[in-house]
Structure formats: C-alpha cells, structure tokens
Amino acid sequence: HSKEQGRNTICFFSPEQHQAALSRYRLAGYLQQALERNEFHMVYQPQIDVHDQRLIGVEALLRWEHPELGVVSPGTFIPVAEDAGLIDAIGQWGLERSVRDAVDWRDQGVSLKLAVNVSAREFQRGDVAERVQAVLSREGLSPESFVVELTETCFMQSADTTEQALVKLRRQGVRIAIDDFGTGFSSLSYIRNMSLDILKIDRSFITGVDSSGTGGQLVRAIVDMSHAMQLEVVAEGVETTDDLMALQRLGCDQAQGYHVARPMPADELLQWAAAYAAGKKAISPL
Ligand code: C2E
Ligand code: MG
Ligand code: MG
Ligand code: MG
Numbered sequence: 001h002s003k004e005q006g007r008n009t010i011c012f013f014s015p016e017q018h019q020a021a022l023s024r025y026r027l028a029g030y031l032q033q034a035l036e037r038n039e040f041h042m043v044y045q046p047q048i049d050v051h052d053q054r055l056i057g058v059e060a061l062l063r064w065e066h067p068e069l070g071v072v073s074p075g076t077f078i079p080v081a082e083d084a085g086l087i088d089a090i091g092q093w094g095l096e097r098s099v100r101d102a103v104d105w106r107d108q109g110v111s112l113k114l115a116v117n118v119s120a121r122e123f124q125r126g127d128v129a130e131r132v133q134a135v136l137s138r139e140g141l142s143p144e145s146f147v148v149e150l151t152e153t154c155f156m157q158s159a160d161t162t163e164q165a166l167v168k169l170r171r172q173g174v175r176i177a178i179d180d181f182g183t184g185f186s187s188l189s190y191i192r193n194m195s196l197d198i199l200k201i202d203r204s205f206i207t208g209v210d211s212s213g214t215g216g217q218l219v220r221a222i223v224d225m226s227h228a229m230q231l232e233v234v235a236e237g238v239e240t241t242d243d244l245m246a247l248q249r250l251g252c253d254q255a256q257g258y259h260v261a262r263p264m265p266a267d268e269l270l271q272w273a274a275a276y277a278a279g280k281k282a283i284s285p286l
Contacts, residue, residue: 027077028084030066035093040064042097043263046272047115047234047256050248055273057113059149059256060098061263062090082121091122092131099139099146101266106141110273115147115177120154126161129168136172143173147198150176152184155194166195177234182222191229199226203237206257209246220250227251 034040044058064072081087095116102114122128128148136143148169154162166176177198178191182205191199201222209215219235226233235247238257247255264272 024080024083027069027072027080028086030069031064031077031081031084031086031090034064034066035089039066040090040093040097041265042094042101043265044098044101044269045256045263046261046269046276047113047254048260050235050244050252050255055112055276056254057115057145057147058102058269059115059263060094060101060117062094062117078119082119087119087121088125091118095132095135096139099135099141101269102145103139103141104266105270108270110270111145112273113145113147114141115149117149117179118154120151120157120162123150123154123162123165124158126165128165129172132169132174133172136174144175147175147177149179149200151179152190155190156184163194170195170197180236191226191231196231198234199231200234200236201252203257206235206237206243206247207239209243209250216246216250219247219252223251 041063043061043063045061046055047057047059048054049056062074062078064074064077066072078087081090098114098116102112105112118128132146132148133143136146148166150162169176175197176195177200178194178196179200180202181191181199182202199222201219205215205219205222209219223233232253233251234254234256235243235252236256238244238247238255238259240259243257244255244259261272261276
C-alpha cells in the first residue's frame with residue numbers, strides 16, 4: 001500500500017514540475033550564501049520627464065550573479081528568496097546599497113530621486129517604514145528624494161499592515177509608487193483607498209503604444225484617471241521614440257525604458273547622466 005502511495009505521490013509532479021522544484025530548491029541553497037559571497041549588485045535605470053526629457057531619477061534593480069549559474073534574473077530569484085525567508089536580508093542589502101549610491105551621486109553634484117522595489121513579503125513584517133527611515137537618516141538621504149515601489153500583491157496579502165506602513169512612510173516625506181499597474185486584480189479599489197503618490201503603468205501597455213489605436217486610448221484613460229486622483233504617472237518599458245512621442249501626447253508625466261537607457265551599474269551613471277544632459281545620447285527630439 002505504501003509503495004502505491006509513494007508512486008502516486010511522485011505522479012503529482014510532471015518531469016518539468018519536478019525539475020522546477022529541484023532547481024528552486026537548488027536556487028534557495030545558493031541564495032543562502034549569495035549575500036556573504038557578495039554576489040549581488042544593484043543596477044539603476046534612469047527615469048525622465050516625458051515633456052522636457054530631463055533626467056529626474058532612477059529605479060534601483062537587483063542583480064544576482066552566481067559563479068556557476070551566471071546571471072539569474074530577479075523575476076526568478078526574488079520569489080525563491082521570498083519563500084526561503086531570505087528576502088528581508090536581501091532587501092535590506094539593496095536598500096542600503098542604493099541609498100549609499102544616491103548619496104554618492106548627490107555629493108558629486110547630481111541629485112536624483114531614488115526608487116526602490118519592496119516586495120510583498122517585506123511588507124508583511126510590518127516594519128518597512130522604520131527600516132527605510134533608519135537607512136535614510138543614517139546615510140543622510142532626504143526622504144523627499146526617495147520612492148518606495150510596491151505591487152498590488154502587497155495589498156492582497158496584507159492590506160492593513162501595508163497601508164499602515166505607507167501612511168508612516170508618507171508622513172516621513174517618502175513617496176509611494178504602485179508598480180506594474182494593470183497586470184493584477186482589483187486595481188480601481190486599491191488606488192482609490194490606499195496611500196499612493198505615483199502610478200507606474202506596466203510595460204505591457206506601453207510597448208508599441210500608439211495614441212491613435214485602442215492601446216493609446218487605454219493609456220490615456222489610465223493617465224486621466226490617475227491625474228484625477230492626484231497621482232503622477234510613470235510609463236515603464238518605453239522602447240522607441242514613437243512610444244515616447246505617444247506618451248507625451250497622452251499626458252504621461254515620466255518614462256523609463258530601453259529607449260532612454262538600460263539599467264546600469266552605479267559607477268556608470270554619472271557619466272551617462274553627463275552625456276545625456278549634453279545631448280550626446282541619441283534621443284530623437286520630439
Ligand atoms: P519592475 O520593478 O517592474 O522593474 C522593471 C523591469 O523592467 C526591470 O526588470 C527592467 O530591467 C525592465 N525594463 C526596463 N525597461 C524595459 C524596456 O524598455 N523593455 C523591457 N522589455 N524591459 C524593461 P528586472 O530588472 O529584470 O526586474 C524584474 C522585477 O524584479 C522588477 O520589476 C521588480 O518587480 C523585481 N525586482 C527587481 N529588483 C528588485 C529589488 O531590489 N527588490 C524587489 N523586492 N524586487 C525587485
Ligand atoms: Mg519597480
Ligand atoms: Mg514594473
Ligand atoms: Mg515587474
């Protein structure tokens with residue numbers, strides 16, 4: 001009987017699922033050591049004003065390079081880190097690293113708004129606001145130049161705890177961005193009820209957006225709705241001049257995407273910013 005049960009248990013997993021579970025398990029093991037082995041680094045993607053194209057800020061994005069696996073994308077390892085209980089430590093590392101980088105840039109004459117992604121699991125702990133405040137005050141970065149990005153998963157998994165943290169963060173002067181807008185559920189109710197300042201339209205709505213087609217009308221509706229709620233609108237995944245021109249016509253406030261720049265290491269940012277400001281970067285005039 002137990003043999004049969006054993007066989008049945010194994011049959012719950014297809015070979016693909018078995019492989020996926022195994023590699024998640026393996027990844028979790030590697031992730032345990034990644035911090036102490038210094039395998040993480042941050043990259044930064046510029047965000048510009050859609051209308052005058054000035055550089056406004058950067059979004060900090062985590063990168064993991066394992067000696068054997070190579071670069072593992074955050075889309076793959078962050079869920080594993082969350083399940084393995086490692087996201088708090090990794091998130092804390094990323095927060096400290098990126099705040100220090102922003103302070104360095106500022107001290108070299110370039111003040112940028114810094115946006116950091118915080119995952120749903122981190123919000124569940126209930127001390128996000130305190131952690132952010134501690135790092136900002138220790139490193140000496142003004143809360144006014146700091147943005148927390150979160151996804152609606154945070155509201156679905158722990159609405160009250162998340163909202164309490166957002167209220168505290170905003171009282172400090174930190175601004176809140178809802179990320180990947182349009183990809184999940186219950187969008188309208190949470191943007192009405194939660195403490196938000198910025199709405200980031202998901203890349204899937206932006207890539208190839210054309211203001212004359214339905215894609216453009218959808219983006220315009222999101223922009224108008226956001227503005228009616230006093231939210232600033234950032235477009236993600238702007239890949240072409242046409243995307244950027246459409247977004248300008250649609251009234252979008254800010255943009256980021258490969259058309260402006262790919263995420264880059266901290267030590268390349270100032271040089272990029274200088275070249276960009278000098279008009280050396282080949283962004284077509286609108
Ligand atoms: P996100 O916060 O929505 O970040 C935007 C993602 O879109 C980034 O992917 C960025 O590299 C990519 N991207 C930017 N412009 C373009 C474009 O023009 N075209 C295309 N195709 N992609 C573009 P990345 O770096 O792989 O990050 C994926 C997700 O992982 C992020 O989505 C965020 O949810 C999460 N993540 C990244 N870093 C962190 C972190 O430090 N902490 C947490 N909790 N999550 C993070
Ligand atoms: Mg983000
Ligand atoms: Mg996003
Ligand atoms: Mg995303």
